[in-house]
Amino acid sequence: MLIADDEEHVREGIELAVDWAEFGPLELLFAEDGQQAIELIRAHKPAVLFCDMNMPGMDGMTLLNIIREEGWNTQIIVVSGYDDFVYTRATIKANAVDYILKPFRKQDLEQALERAISAWRKLENSQLHSWETENRLKRADAILYEQKLAMYFKGEAPFHDGIRTALGKVGLAGSGIRAAMLLLRNRTELVERRFYGDAELFFFAANNIAQEILREYGAYYLCRLDDYQWLLLTVEGGRADSADRHKRYTGKVVSAWESTVGFRTLTGICEFAADADKLPASIGAARAALLKCELLSPAETSRPVKELPSLADQSLLMRTALKNADKRYAAEIVRSFAEALRQRGSLQLKDLQACTIEANLLLNQMRRVHSNENDSADLFIPLWISDLKEWENMLVGQLWSLIEEGGGDGFEGRGIQAVKDYIHRHFQEDISLSALSERFHFSPQYIAKKFKELYGTTVVTFLTEVRMEKARSLLRHTDIPVAELAQQLGYADENYFGKVFKKHTGLSPLQFRKQPRDS
Numbered sequence: 001m002l003i004a005d006d007e008e009h010v011r012e013g014i015e016l017a018v019d020w021a022e023f024g025p026l027e028l029l030f031a032e033d034g035q036q037a038i039e040l041i042r043a044h045k046p047a048v049l050f051c052d053m054n055m056p057g058m059d060g061m062t063l064l065n066i067i068r069e070e071g072w073n074t075q076i077i078v079v080s081g082y083d084d085f086v087y088t089r090a091t092i093k094a095n096a097v098d099y100i101l102k103p104f105r106k107q108d109l110e111q112a113l114e115r116a117i118s119a120w121r122k123l124e125n126s127q128l129h130s131w132e133t134e135n136r137l138k139r140a141d142a143i144l145y146e147q148k149l150a151m152y153f154k155g156e157a158p159f160h161d162g163i164r165t166a167l168g169k170v171g172l173a174g175s176g177i178r179a180a181m182l183l184l185r186n187r188t189e190l191v192e193r194r195f196y197g198d199a200e201l202f203f204f205a206a207n208n209i210a211q212e213i214l215r216e217y218g219a220y221y222l223c224r225l226d227d228y229q230w231l232l233l234t235v236e237g238g239r240a241d242s243a244d245r246h247k248r249y250t251g252k253v254v255s256a257w258e259s260t261v262g263f264r265t266l267t268g269i270c271e272f273a274a275d276a277d278k279l280p281a282s283i284g285a286a287r288a289a290l291l292k293c294e295l296l297s298p299a300e301t302s303r304p305v306k307e308l309p310s311l312a313d314q315s316l317l318m319r320t321a322l323k324n325a326d327k328r329y330a331a332e333i334v335r336s337f338a339e340a341l342r343q344r345g346s347l348q349l350k351d352l353q354a355c356t357i358e359a360n361l362l363l364n365q366m367r368r369v370h371s372n373e374n375d376s377a378d379l380f381i382p383l384w385i386s387d388l389k390e391w392e393n394m395l396v397g398q399l400w401s402l403i404e405e406g407g408g409d410g411f412e413g414r415g416i417q418a419v420k421d422y423i424h425r426h427f428q429e430d431i432s433l434s435a436l437s438e439r440f441h442f443s444p445q446y447i448a449k450k451f452k453e454l455y456g457t458t459v460v461t462f463l464t465e466v467r468m469e470k471a472r473s474l475l476r477h478t479d480i481p482v483a484e485l486a487q488q489l490g491y492a493d494e495n496y497f498g499k500v501f502k503k504h505t506g507l508s509p510l511q512f513r514k515q516p517r518d519s
Contacts, residue, residue, distance in 0.1 A: 048077065048117060185265060295348065
């Protein structure tokens with residue numbers, strides 16, 4: 001609230017007359033003339049202005065004109081000693097809430113203030129709704145452009161004027177565009193453990209980090225081609241060192257991702273720039289470089305290179321494990337094959353992709369034989385997985401899914417009940433579907449499906465509810481600092497914990513703690 005009057009006793013009179021506590025948390029500001037008032041309005045954006053009309057320097061009429069011209073949401077209550085038509089007209093033109101004559105009554109001030117706050121909130125909410133609508137439309141447009149461009153970048157759509165327009169919308173010129181393919185190595189682990197299953201939040205964080213790095217570079221675009229493949233395009237801008245600069249900044253982004261959120265990446269860079277209508281060719285060159293990336297550690301590549309083992313050689317053993325519904329044996333077969341890949345001496349991405357194609361063929365052949373669910377979706381491992389451990393875990397999970405679909409999982413309700421009990425006891429630990437899968441020998445898909453069927457909620461939601469229940473109790477009955485409390489509940493990030501808590505309770509942790517303990 002801002003009170004503008006050249007007489008100190010009037011400012012004090014308004015301050016003392018109003019029972020401010022009834023109108024919620026607020027800050028009172030004071031101005032002796034119109035010039036001070038407009039400076040405070042620009043700096044603090046007050047909700048309500050109590051304004052005298054006859055002030056030295058800049059008077060009330062000039063002040064109201066400026067407020068109207070600059071479009072502030074501040075609601076105006078004129079408090080004047082003059083019953084003058086000119087002042088009344090200025091008040092009306094400024095859309096003021098009321099015109100109160102001195103000496104004023106407490107009731108008049110408070111009634112006017114109540115109307116002013118109501119009008120201000122309505123206007124603020126309307127603008128907030130407009131901004132949210134505008135942002136939603138912008139996000140929808142961005143997603144639409146990303147989908148259109150991703151199809152073009154992957155060679156699934158020809159170049160046309162719509163693509164040219166979309167490229168212009170994302171800031172890419174028509175020529176001198178350089179491409180780098182970025183492959184997420186530990187995506188599943190990060191999304192589950194660090195971002196609690198929220199893939200969109202993961203991309204938002206990664207994109208923000210890239211923006212910080214590339215802001216000084218110039219025009220660029222980061223596009224998701226699928227869950228694992230991302231594409232970074234930059235415009236060289238006629239610089240002689242554009243090739244080196246593109247590699248340097250791509251490396252900066254990759255390093256920042258790893259140091260900030262632990263996001264590991266493989267990179268394939270095209271050595272030449274391309275025009276907008278030739279981008280699929282340069283992207284293909286970047287992808288070819290990516291396929292040659294080594295997946296094994298330096299210690300693992302110090303051995304002589306052996307022939308790539310064939311997963312088809314293990315098909316008889318896999319079928320036996322499925323027939324006997326032996327999950328441990330199925331996992332042992334896959335672990336042994338993955339270890340053979342590690343001992344090979346070299347494993348490029350193209351080699352692992354060959355194994356992935358072979359695995360997907362075997363999985364779907366076995367599904368048709370062993371599964372009772374004839375209409376179930378095909379089982380597959382994403383082609384662009386580049387982490388051998390993730391590949392291993394996913395293949396084990398798919399084999400377990402086949403056993404579970406065939407009715408050989410031994411499920412009697414108590415298995416998923418054990419999962420629920422485990423979450424209750426270990427809520428403060430780093431719990432994910434992958435971790436639960438390894439512990440209880442159910443596939444992640446099976447745990448998710450059966451948990452939802454039995455308890456009507458997801459594993460992640462249930463874990464969050466358990467943590468929030470513990471958080472409310474700790475905030476009510478202890479003085480543990482919020483940062484320490486967040487750590488105890490399994491949240492590495494205090495800010496993220498605060499957002500989750502506010503989403504569930506409507507209050508921040510500190511606001512919740514300030515409530516009376518018996519409320």
